[in-house]
Amino acid sequence: MPEGDTVWRQARDLRKVLEGQVLTSSDFRVPAYATLDLAGSTLTSVQSRGKHLLMYVAGLVIHSHLSMEGHWDIYPVSATGRAARWRRPAFTARAVLTTGQATAVGFSLGTLEVLPEALVSEAVGHLGPDLLGADWDAGLALHNLLDRPERAVGLALLDQRNLAGIGNVYRNDLCFLGGVHPARPVSEVPNLPRMVDLAKRLLEANKDRSGRSTTGGPAHGEAAAWVYGLAGKPCKRCGATIRYATLADPDFPVRAARDIYWCPRCQPD
Structure with a gap:
């Protein structure tokens, strides 16, 4: 069951393979963002905020919440550019972010939205101090x-x-x-x-x-x-x-x- 510690680990692991990397492809499998293409953009930051994950790229924020069953999996990309086989059913994938090194797939996400950076407070501004965050008070x-x-x-x-x-x-x-x-x-x-x-x-x-x-x-x-x-x-x-x-x-x-x-x-x- 994802709680704050789970999301903190997800952010840490995603940060290692995505932060500072150029996306070679993106695939958002929800209707509102189905046509959004972030290929060629650099993903600059991955952050956790309580039970929320925030990924900053090209002036936008990919906001996800794991809810009860969500998870971000990381798959290495081979030297030939081929990604590893997914461990979870493809129909549960909601977001696929690929770099030259790895593919990150968000499965069964309770929330997935892509917001302008200026509106990130609408997603997480209501939260109290983060038990694992720099703002803990x-x-x-x-x-x-x-x-x-x-x-x-x-x-x-x-x-x-x-x-x-x-x-x-x-x-x-x-x-x-x-x-x-x-x-x-x-x-x-x-x-x-x-x-x-x-x-x-x-x-x-x-x-x-x-x-x-x-x-x-x-x-x-x-x-x-x-x-x-x-x-x-x-x-x-x-x-x-x-x-x-x-x-x-x-x-x-x-x-x-x-x-x-x-x-x-x-x-x-």
């Missing part, structure tokens, strides 16, 4: 969360307008580490600054790992998480059975309710 993130003290902390942490980069895995395990049920109001969180600090530390610890672990253990299987995805399993701390439910966000009524997991003993309702 813990004080501002805390201020944003406390601006609505009655809101459920599990919803506030997921809201990218407060702080950018937390997804469902992190929000569930952060609530466990904070000893609070995800539906508990922000105003009742015993130590909110510590929770913000933990969010920063967890994403920093995982940004260079191929797999994610919030426990410090192996980045795969049940050992990788405290409560996320472990409904019916014993709590690693107290042994109580981990519970599962969904939590809808009134701020975004068209979005499906998201999964929550918690220990009824460590995180009382």
Whole structure:
């Protein structure tokens, strides 16, 4: 599940093969940009912003969001100019960017748009401080969360307008580490600054790992998480059975309710 650390890694890897390179071809497989041709243009910068990816080229910004299943794959181009075979179905490709060295293919992207640089704020200007960005500001993130003290902390942490980069895995395990049920109001969180600090530390610890672990253990299987995805399993701390439910966000009524997991003993309702 792509979260801020996943997108940070995607930007790092894309930067290595695209930044400063001239595009030999581009292919945008969405109707709005089907005729756009960026061949001959230099891609000058690749940046991550929370869960968003921004690629700057020829006065434009290729903006993508991975959503739940998106991914940018990188394929080397051989000496003869032939690209490697794709590992994912071609019909899921939404963007194909090729240089003399590599081909980057964006599969199953939740969002793909190409904007003038002057309008990039329309895509990411609403985001709060980026947990893995140069603009990280813990004080501002805390201020944003406390601006609505009655809101459920599990919803506030997921809201990218407060702080950018937390997804469902992190929000569930952060609530466990904070000893609070995800539906508990922000105003009742015993130590909110510590929770913000933990969010920063967890994403920093995982940004260079191929797999994610919030426990410090192996980045795969049940050992990788405290409560996320472990409904019916014993709590690693107290042994109580981990519970599962969904939590809808009134701020975004068209979005499906998201999964929550918690220990009824460590995180009382």
